[in-house]
Amino acid sequence: MSNPEWRSVGNGHLEGPIPIPDLDPSKLTITLSESLKPIPEPESLIFGGTMSDHMLVASFDPVTGWSAPEIKPYGPFTLDPASSCFQYATNIFEGMKAYVGPDGTPRLFRPDKNMTRLARSAERVALPPFNSDALLELIKKLVVVDKKWIPNLEGHSLYMRPTIIGTRASLGVTASDHALLYVILSPTGPYFRTGPKPISLLATTQNVRAWPGGTGSHKLAGNYTSGFSPQRKAAKQGYDQLLWLLKDESGWKVTEAGAMNVFVVVGRDDGDIDLVTPPLDGTILPGVTRDSILAITNAHTAGKLTLPGIPPTKRIHTHERPFTIADMDRWLEQDKLQEMFAVGTAAVVAPVGRVGFQDEDDSKIRDLLLPSYEGGMGPVSWAVRKMIVDIQEGRFEWEGWSVRCE
Amino acid sequence: MSNPEWRSVGNGHLEGPIPIPDLDPSKLTITLSESLKPIPEPESLIFGGTMSDHMLVASFDPVTGWSAPEIKPYGPFTLDPASSCFQYATNIFEGMKAYVGPDGTPRLFRPDKNMTRLARSAERVALPPFNSDALLELIKKLVVVDKKWIPNLEGHSLYMRPTIIGTRASLGVTASDHALLYVILSPTGPYFRTGPKPISLLATTQNVRAWPGGTGSHKLAGNYTSGFSPQRKAAKQGYDQLLWLLKDESGWKVTEAGAMNVFVVVGRDDGDIDLVTPPLDGTILPGVTRDSILAITNAHTAGKLTLPGIPPTKRIHTHERPFTIADMDRWLEQDKLQEMFAVGTAAVVAPVGRVGFQDEDDSKIRDLLLPSYEGGMGPVSWAVRKMIVDIQEGRFEWEGWSVRCE
Numbered sequence: 001m002s003n004p005e006w007r008s009v010g011n012g013h014l015e016g017p018i019p020i021p022d023l024d025p026s027k028l029t030i031t032l033s034e035s036l037k038p039i040p041e042p043e044s045l046i047f048g049g050t051m052s053d054h055m056l057v058a059s060f061d062p063v064t065g066w067s068a069p070e071i072k073p074y075g076p077f078t079l080d081p082a083s084s085c086f087q088y089a090t091n092i093f094e095g096m097k098a099y100v101g102p103d104g105t106p107r108l109f110r111p112d113k114n115m116t117r118l119a120r121s122a123e124r125v126a127l128p129p130f131n132s133d134a135l136l137e138l139i140k141k142l143v144v145v146d147k148k149w150i151p152n153l154e155g156h157s158l159y160m161r162p163t164i165i166g167t168r169a170s171l172g173v174t175a176s177d178h179a180l181l182y183v184i185l186s187p188t189g190p191y192f193r194t195g196p197k198p199i200s201l202l203a204t205t206q207n208v209r210a211w212p213g214g215t216g217s218h219k220l221a222g223n224y225t226s227g228f229s230p231q232r233k234a235a236k237q238g239y240d241q242l243l244w245l246l247k248d249e250s251g252w253k254v255t256e257a258g259a260m261n262v263f264v265v266v267g268r269d270d271g272d273i274d275l276v277t278p279p280l281d282g283t284i285l286p287g288v289t290r291d292s293i294l295a296i297t298n299a300h301t302a303g304k305l306t307l308p309g310i311p312p313t314k315r316i317h318t319h320e321r322p323f324t325i326a327d328m329d330r331w332l333e334q335d336k337l338q339e340m341f342a343v344g345t346a347a348v349v350a351p352v353g354r355v356g357f358q359d360e361d362d363s364k365i366r367d368l369l370l371p372s373y374e375g376g377m378g379p380v381s382w383a384v385r386k387m388i389v390d391i392q393e394g395r396f397e398w399e400g401w402s403v404r405c406e
Numbered sequence: 407m408s409n410p411e412w413r414s415v416g417n418g419h420l421e422g423p424i425p426i427p428d429l430d431p432s433k434l435t436i437t438l439s440e441s442l443k444p445i446p447e448p449e450s451l452i453f454g455g456t457m458s459d460h461m462l463v464a465s466f467d468p469v470t471g472w473s474a475p476e477i478k479p480y481g482p483f484t485l486d487p488a489s490s491c492f493q494y495a496t497n498i499f500e501g502m503k504a505y506v507g508p509d510g511t512p513r514l515f516r517p518d519k520n521m522t523r524l525a526r527s528a529e530r531v532a533l534p535p536f537n538s539d540a541l542l543e544l545i546k547k548l549v550v551v552d553k554k555w556i557p558n559l560e561g562h563s564l565y566m567r568p569t570i571i572g573t574r575a576s577l578g579v580t581a582s583d584h585a586l587l588y589v590i591l592s593p594t595g596p597y598f599r600t601g602p603k604p605i606s607l608l609a610t611t612q613n614v615r616a617w618p619g620g621t622g623s624h625k626l627a628g629n630y631t632s633g634f635s636p637q638r639k640a641a642k643q644g645y646d647q648l649l650w651l652l653k654d655e656s657g658w659k660v661t662e663a664g665a666m667n668v669f670v671v672v673g674r675d676d677g678d679i680d681l682v683t684p685p686l687d688g689t690i691l692p693g694v695t696r697d698s699i700l701a702i703t704n705a706h707t708a709g710k711l712t713l714p715g716i717p718p719t720k721r722i723h724t725h726e727r728p729f730t731i732a733d734m735d736r737w738l739e740q741d742k743l744q745e746m747f748a749v750g751t752a753a754v755v756a757p758v759g760r761v762g763f764q765d766e767d768d769s770k771i772r773d774l775l776l777p778s779y780e781g782g783m784g785p786v787s788w789a790v791r792k793m794i795v796d797i798q799e800g801r802f803e804w805e806g807w808s809v810r811c812e
Binding site: 005046047048051055074076077078079080081082086087088089090093125126159161163165170171172173175176182186205206207208211212214215220223225227228229231232258259 | 461488529612629
């Protein structure tokens with residue numbers, strides 16, 4: 001029933017019951033496509049709809065370990081209908097982006113965070129382990145091969161989707177001991193083409209994204225499935241995305257917005273501001289953008305950098321703590337709720353203008369209206385977005401976050 | 407963002423924004439395999455490991471609707487790496503079985519229940535709807551084509567796996583507007599080859615299968631993923647399966663065992679017995695075997711049938727209500743907990759001999775030991791299993807549950 005277990009120790013072999021090959025960049029083969037696709041105009045890009053010319057692929061077999069990785073023309077996979085990826089959703093992924101810096105070199109943003117999270121996701125669903133440094137090295141090589149697919153325009157990037165799927169071809173309800181690891185690339189434009197526009201969220205009390213003891217803090221394909229039907233209903237009611245809640249004795253806690261982490265900016269009596277985001281209690285995805293925003297805001301308050309448009313003397317106190325819809329109501333009543341925004345790799349920062357909430361025993365949705373700002377974004381939303389994008393695109397160097405692919 | 411929505415009304419077209427073709431058995435094409443596989447000896451069968459010669463396939467496109475269904479040689483699918491089934495686990499399935507009756511005719515067991523549940527699952531994950539009567543008709547035709555794959559031995563059957571996967575080839579986080587529906591068949595032997603042997607369950611307080619507002623009452627591929635890693639840990643500690651719990655103010659409620667529903671038999675002061683199973687509150691899969699056991703037990707108590715080995719005067723009171731680990735402790739102390747068993751299509755009935763439980767603040771697992779019986783099964787477990795199998799295999803006619811494929 002239980003597969004043998006291995007551990008990646010970075011010496012080229014997985015340690016386990018029998019030593020088998022780990023993911024090894026020195027074995028990489030590159031086969032270039034003979035029919036390169038036309039690269040679409042940046043203005044015509046729809047998120048995730050266009051794929052680049054090449055992909056990275058490696059497969060895992062419990063007897064022979066990780067295969068020699070390949071960069072080869074983008075193309076379909078051939079899989080048995082009984083495969084674990086179809087039957088038991090043993091599928092995990094990461095969202096990352098490659099940028100072109102002012103020096104023309106492709107850059108990644110804190111890619112080690114994505115590699116660590118992918119390794120954690122693999123462990124959570126009992127997929128085979130892999131050397132995550134090796135995977136990062138291979139991803140850099142793929143980015144160099146498809147470098148011309150990175151749109152060289154501010155706010156544009158090459159979205160990257162490292163994915164691992166279980167390929168065990170049997171209906172037995174057990175972990176997949178076979179896997180396919182692949183990375184595909186999709187050029188993408190800014191989330192808001194015509195400047196930021198606050199999004200609307202419909203808070204759902206009927207559907208729950210994640211719960212204590214669940215898988216919400218890992219990046220599993222199956223975490224996204226439950227949102228599609230409620231998202232469709234929210235769209236029909238005129239909302240852009242869902243606001244996910246989780247009820248406990250404190251009330252309806254805010255957890256995530258669509259597939260993004262969420263922040264609120266709350267004014268304080270002493271003139272400073274609080275920046276609050278739900279804590280990583282196991283129900284929240286530990287987002288790279290979330291972590292980066294906490295870090296640069298703390299750096300601003302510590303005087304290590306200055307967020308654009310925010311006076312160095314303006315202190316922003318970050319808090320990873322729960323807050324509820326009732327807290328938001330109260331802050332709005334007290335005129336303290338200054339901004340709300342959702343964050344993630346795809347959108348970077350999306351300002352929230354409106355939150356619809358319908359209590360269980362109430363048939364009517366009431367809207368919580370956030371303050372509006374000229375240009376669509378509040379000062380903190382704008383500042384953190386600008387700073388993150390400047391670091392991502394290599395215009396501002398910070399803590400080695402922007403990693404060159406050479 | 408939101409796909410157009412259709413509704414299957416059984417007239418050959420899906421009703422929606424534009425009428426498009428529904429799943430239509432009259433359009434079926436059959437292509438027989440030119441190289442039939444050897445049929446393994448029944449004794450050598452491992453659950454889900456061997457597939458029959460043919461499969462049923464139909465695909466959905468939002469412009470052209472459901473394709474003409476095909477029965478064709480079992481073989482792999484070719485899918486884009488960006489497909490929704492890999493990225494967002496838009497995958498649902500059913501578990502059913504075909505049996506050979508004494509008259510040599512293949513039979514299905516309450517297949518309408520599986521069709522209804524598959525349609526519910528599709529709706530839950532925003533996959534396209536389909537005419538479920540049409541699908542059943544097509545499944546019957548597939549069973550007739552691969553009839554020789556049904557092992558003609560008591561307790562053996564041809565396990566069937568209707569599956570729908572999302573095939574939208576784009577990374578946008580939204581419902582899949584393309585789909586592939588398929589049915590594959592796998593011959594299977596009895597769960598217990600050498601007679602029933604009570605299984606052991608490790609109750610987990612760290613991992614939670616389903617939550618109010620989650621997807622636990624639907625048959626989604628993603629519902630199974632979270633169990634693989636804890637199942638591996640349970641196996642290492644010497645337990646066969648997990649016992650899933652859900653904590654609320656009443657304590658640690660028992661929900662499911664592995665991928666099965668669960669029952670307990672509790673003695674009453676008046677000499678009757680209570681048969682208790684958790685209620686369908688949204689966290690429990692509405693199992694066909696679960697429903698059938700409740701129905702035949704109620705029929706026994708109402709004098710409409712007699713369960714084998716149970717005196718007609720012995721009243722079994724069925725209850726769909728929560729029970730906790732503390733309830734089990736108390737019943738054991740009072741010598742009232744007579745039997746526990748897990749039920750599902752694959753195993754039919756699996757008696758439970760031992761439940762390991764480790765409270766959150768307790769480092770040691772303590773075992774709750776269920777009474778043991780000669781032959782491995784208590785009288786109620788044995789009786790309901792025997793009755794269900796007799797109905798499935800056509801030896802006992804009951805309420806039209808056994809449906810012939812002709």
